[in-house]
Amino acid sequence: QVQLVDSGGSLVKPGGSLRLSCAASGFTFSDYYMSWIRQAPGKGLEWVSYISNSGTIKFYVDSVRGRFTISRDNAKNSLYLQMNSLRAEDTAVYYCAREPNGKIDYWGQGTLVTVSS
């Protein structure tokens, strides 16, 4: 069965960096676009970034463009999000997600990123 396991979230100081990972299994990873979506505590959902199946196409929401980098390793069935220059407003649960045709059909369990001094 399809499984996405997010990891890497932790407490980090403003201005710091963090790398999130997502291990995928149960499907042909290299066939699918993948995304990161976040949810601030008690708030709604925000699409952060997506990457094409080959890794050649990438999208970032304006609030993270230039600070976050999405990448993937199809040989390792893994998705990554490198987050630099973190701000308090980046505090959220980050979900790895499989994204066929603009819809999210499978989600990871989420990993909590807290940016605080």
Next chain:
Amino acid sequence: DIQMTQSPSSLSASVGDRVTITCRASQSISTYLNWYQQKLGRAPKLLIYVASSLQSEVPSRFSGSGSGTDFTLTISSLQPEDFATYYCQQSYSTPYTFGQGTKLEIK
């Protein structure tokens, strides 16, 4: 960016009720509209895609309709497990955007 507005923001209903949640887009999105259910502390779950297609293994009491700018999610007969927060999401253009959510509570 396309803004998605849901109404109501919260709703109280009883088991067995028929419930409708509305989502409005700030511009036409054809039928590129998806619905998700999120229970407390859990990841969201896809219910409906391209406005009216039921995701595999989702109960048939859930249905979606609409096109252009106005969409609805209907639950025909509420079950105890349906009390959750519901989100719409447009996949017409990037950045893909979500509605603010509708919290469905037990009356």
